[in-house]
Amino acid sequence: MSRDLLGGVVVHPGRRLTARLAQTLAVADAGSFETAPAAGLTLTLEGVPGDPHAGFTRRAGPREPWHPRGTEIRSGRQLSIVSVEELAEIAAALGRSAVEAGWIGADLVLEGLPSLSFLPAGTRLFFESGACVVVEAQNAPCRHAGRAIARRTGQPGDELSFPKIAKRLRGVVASVERAGEVTAGSGVVVRVPEQWLY
């Protein structure tokens, strides 16, 4: 299908992929950014109850320089999703044996999906309970996460290396579309939407 859009657009059809939910993680300590493996999570329409990222809205921060700091905005960042494969790639590039999902506050870890960080906005992940989350954007690695990694690896240089190395490998942020349970080890159906270049 092709239409006259800025000289012609091609619509690439949506696709169905499958993956495995390798890990689910929850905030272990209210004062910390880190998450720890849990057997499962209950997703509500506001995210993971008790998680600092839960809520329909949040305060604008350095990630949104186009809004005054502190302004209440639509969240779009309820969940952080990373992949086994991309975490391994980050670890290898840092020269560490592993980078754990919990160190950077991830909620869900997928396995078996190529280049998770490039899942386009609007991709839906369907879990076995019927719970569904929708990808909002590629996540940008920040020094905050780099600092958390450096604490764990004991290599202070990782604080600055991580944001560079993990660019386009740090997974995606997502919102909950339909509430429900998600269980570590279960299957995930991934629906990539139609895509085109504007």
Added chain:
Amino acid sequence: MSRDLLGGVVVHPGRRLTARLAQTLAVADAGSFETAPAAGLTLTLEGVPGDPHAGFTRRAGPREPWHPRGTEIRSGRQLSIVSVEELAEIAAALGRSAVEAGWIGADLVLEGLPSLSFLPAGTRLFFESGACVVVEAQNAPCRHAGRAIARRTGQPGDELSFPKIAKRLRGVVASVERAGEVTAGSGVVVRVPEQWLY
């Protein structure tokens, strides 16, 4: 920039465009799907107060066959945005002199943006007050809107023609990211995000 994604991905940089907010419309009658021109609208983080589409959540309907009908889900459809140019294209294809934005329940009408319906998910529209909305998806024309048009044109056949003709011309649905006023006749800055094909 290129990476090994399913055989190589090319990241197309984001772009800044400008447009004009030609019209703002509000629900005139609580029992109706239609909207009527207003001098401006107050956007809250839940959408347009009093509009049946306002809210962080809504009930799943025929547009979401993957969720049981009636399940509470994340909204993603607070606002309907259409363009002067695409409405004219629909009217011409239907053989009518005009199709008004209000007939199909639009909230905002933009002018001066090519192929508005193809703005990708994650595109941000910035209004002069600082209010900001984020595009969620291309809107799909339905028979409900076709029926509303047929009532206005007096041509019963438009009910069935509209969903076919208006496919990929019916604008986008959006969520409010930052609250504020939007005023008919004012300027809009459009930030198209980076894009790639997964």
